[in-house]
Structures are given as C-alpha cells and as structure tokens.
Amino acid sequence: MNAARLSMITLGVADIAESKAFYEKLGWRASSSSNDSVVFFHSGTAVLGLYDRQALADDATVANDGAGFDGVAMAMNFASEADVDAAFAHAVECGASAVKAPQKVFWGGYSGYFADPDGHLWEVAHNPFVELDEQGRMQLPD
Missing domain, CATH: 3.10.180.10 (2,3-Dihydroxybiphenyl 1,2-Dioxygenase, domain 1)
Incomplete structure (x- = not known):
C-alpha cells in the first residue's frame, strides 16, 4: 500500500452554497455526489472538498479558533x-x-x-x- 499520495483537500468554509458558487465561477465542476452539506470538485488526480468549518473542526476534534493565515x-x-x-x-x-x-x-x-x-x-x-x-x-x- 502506498499511502504517500494526495487524494483530497477539504476546506472548512462559513457558507457552503456561497463557496460552491465562488469555485464554480472560477471554473471548477462540482460532482453530482455533492449535497447541501458537502461539495466535491473534480481536480485532476485530487478532489477539492468544501465542508462547514465548524463541522470539520468537530470531526477532527480540534478547536475552531484559527483566524487569518492557517499555514x-x-x-x-x-x-x-x-x-x-x-x-x-x-x-x-x-x-x-x-x-x-x-x-x-x-x-x-x-x-x-x-x-x-x-x-x-x-x-x-x-x-x-x-x-x-x-x-x-x-x-x-x-
């Protein structure tokens, strides 16, 4: 098994619908597997995902207190x-x-x-x- 690969990047966002519209304006194409809670965009060999920022923090069991540059x-x-x-x-x-x-x-x-x-x-x-x-x-x- 080769675990050294990038399959998906998930961005924690404040408003999924607004962020989806922004990325679609940029030219990204959402997958039909997207829904109101999560959006998946085709991106070559990786997937770009949009998910509620608080829900993503909760899922990872970390605090949602980052502001500005997240590194x-x-x-x-x-x-x-x-x-x-x-x-x-x-x-x-x-x-x-x-x-x-x-x-x-x-x-x-x-x-x-x-x-x-x-x-x-x-x-x-x-x-x-x-x-x-x-x-x-x-x-x-x-």
Missing part, C-alpha cells in the same frame, strides 16, 4: 506568466480578494496570491523549472 496555501500552476495574470484577474472578477499581485519572485518564477471568500490562500504560479503535462499536472523528476 496552508494551495497552488495552481500555469504554463506562462500571461496565464498566471489571466487566472489571477479571473479569480478577482469571481469575488476573490487580491492578496499579492503576480510578480517575479526570488526563486526564479512568477506568482501571486488570492484568497477565497473564507480567506483560504491560493497561489497562481508559473515555475519555469517544472514542466506541466497536457492536464496541467506538474511533472517532477524522481
């Missing part, structure tokens, strides 16, 4: 700087908060950050050192 950022990688700019602008048009406009970064790439309606950080990036396959997945060396 996690998700990323969408693109083939070019122009694609990053377009994705960032689209996210802001869909209701995201601009956190850091796309720009050249210290590691040699190009990236920016936006936050979804619950403050979850998303990086949009172009990494010139990593190839993307036809589905947009990062191709890392072994």
Whole structure:
C-alpha cells in the first residue's frame, strides 16, 4: 500500500452554497455526489472538498479558533506568466480578494496570491523549472 499520495483537500468554509458558487465561477465542476452539506470538485488526480468549518473542526476534534493565515496555501500552476495574470484577474472578477499581485519572485518564477471568500490562500504560479503535462499536472523528476 502506498499511502504517500494526495487524494483530497477539504476546506472548512462559513457558507457552503456561497463557496460552491465562488469555485464554480472560477471554473471548477462540482460532482453530482455533492449535497447541501458537502461539495466535491473534480481536480485532476485530487478532489477539492468544501465542508462547514465548524463541522470539520468537530470531526477532527480540534478547536475552531484559527483566524487569518492557517499555514496552508494551495497552488495552481500555469504554463506562462500571461496565464498566471489571466487566472489571477479571473479569480478577482469571481469575488476573490487580491492578496499579492503576480510578480517575479526570488526563486526564479512568477506568482501571486488570492484568497477565497473564507480567506483560504491560493497561489497562481508559473515555475519555469517544472514542466506541466497536457492536464496541467506538474511533472517532477524522481
């Protein structure tokens, strides 16, 4: 058994319907297995889930007292700087908060950050050192 894989990311959100609408505006496609309590989005080899923030904390048996940066950022990688700019602008048009406009970064790439309606950080990036396959997945060396 290979447990070293990412199957799903679940975001704790304040309003499932509002968050679902936001991600659909971004272009994500919800699965028919979604319902009023949980939403599942197709995302290549992993699933993005939306679940009530308090219910998620309860399920994990942790306190729901985090505010601001939770130490996690998700990323969408693109083939070019122009694609990053377009994705960032689209996210802001869909209701995201601009956190850091796309720009050249210290590691040699190009990236920016936006936050979804619950403050979850998303990086949009172009990494010139990593190839993307036809589905947009990062191709890392072994």
